[in-house]
Amino acid sequence: MAKRERGSWGGVETTRSRSQDGLTVTTMSNIGDSQLESPVLELPPLKVKDLPTISTRNHEVFYKLIGSMVKETKxxxxxxxxxxxxxxxxxxxTVRQVFPVPSFPIGPFHNYFPASSSSLLAQDKSSISWLDTRPPKSVLYVSFGSIASMDEAEFLEMAWGLANSAQPFLWVVRPGLVRGSKWLEPLPSGFMETNGGRGYIVKWAPQQEVLAHPATGGFWTHNGWNSTLESICEGVPMICSPCFGDQMVNARYVSNAWRIGLQFESGMERGVVEKAIRRLMVEKEGEEERERILCLKEKVGFCLKQGGSSHHYLESLISYILSF
Structure with a gap:
């Protein structure tokens, strides 16, 4: 049985539950809108709203699951x-202090495999042909991955924000992206025609090829870790729309720690969308973010080369496995 204690964390009321094996799990309660914006002092640069949450009615089972994961990892x-x-x-x-076992940061994983090997859906290669017709760094690539979904109202605000920005865009609209729709039904009749050919929509794209294409100048993403790493590796700054899990944490690091993108903080309204796109793709702030991510791209690229950290840890991992 877990013992519960009241307290506060980052200015938010919490309940700490201590299980018999010594694990402490902290859950938040009675969070108001103002508290969601509070910084988590223990985990800068995170805000309370960035912390991953899991909805469950059986907290005892949840504590036991997390405890087992920590115990087995150690x-x-x-x-x-x-x-x-x-x-x-x-x-x-910090992680090495918590988990005192050999640690091997050998990423980014996707650089070890062909681009097509991680694709979940059939890739539409016409997106590359379309990018070939566009000027360098001019296109905003928009994709929310294979799981995220949104309602029709959000989708329409997104669509009109893209249209009103007057910037070229390659938009991945996966079947099932819009809840209750099969594909593009929510778009008003003639929407693509009103864009004068500036926009191109596909069901799925070869993402690594798109991000590496000279015409791609920005990436509007849900900030899954794979997508975030792929964007960093290609030096493409981001617009962040995290949906769940670790995506909020990843987006906060992109926007506030590494400063290589910007994040929607209060919903998706067409005027806000238009302003964010123009800031990233046209204005001076976007150029500064582009310079920072190009520097980060160079550092990450060196990690994989002889003398780089990922190369070193990969060699260490191989030696470690062979030692058994």
Whole structure:
């Protein structure tokens, strides 16, 4: 049975539950809108609203699950991370204190495999042909991955924001992206024609090829970790629309820690969308974010080369496995 204690964390009322194995799990309660914007002092630069949450009615089972995960990880032979020292040095140092087993940050994983190997859906290669007709760094690539979904009202605000920005866009609208719709039914008749050919919509795109294409100048993303890493590796600044899980944490690091993109903080309204797109693609702030992510791209690229941290840890991992 877990013992519960009241307290506060980052200015928010919390309940700490201590299980018999010593694990402490903190849950938040009675959070008002103002508290959601409060910083988490223990985990800068996160805000309270960025913390991943899991909805469950049986907290005892949840605590037991998390406790087992922590216990087994500490007892494991080692941990392999899809990350790099040059990207998350302080975070990895903290994790090593919590999990005192060999640690191998050998990322980014996708650079070890062909671009097509991680695709979940049939890729529409016509997106590359369309990009070939566009000037360098002119196109905003928009994709929310294979799981995220939105309601029709959000989708329409997104569509009109893209149209009103007057910037070229390649938009991945996956079947099932809009709840209650099969594909593009919510778009008003003639929407694509009103864009004068500036926009192109596909059901799925070869993302790594798109991000590496010279015409791609920005990435509007849900900030899944794979997508975030792929964007960093290609030096493409981001607009962040996180949906759930670790995506809020990733987006906060993109916008506030690494400063290589911007994040929607209060909903998706067409005027806000238009302003964000123009800021990233046209205005001076976007150029500054582009310069920072190009510097980060260079650092990450070096990680994989001889003498780089990921190369070093990969060699260490191989030696470690062969030692058994």
């Amino acid at each position: 007892a494991s032979s080692g941990i392999i991370w899809n990350s790099m020292e040059d990207l998350e040095q302080s975070t990895l140092a």
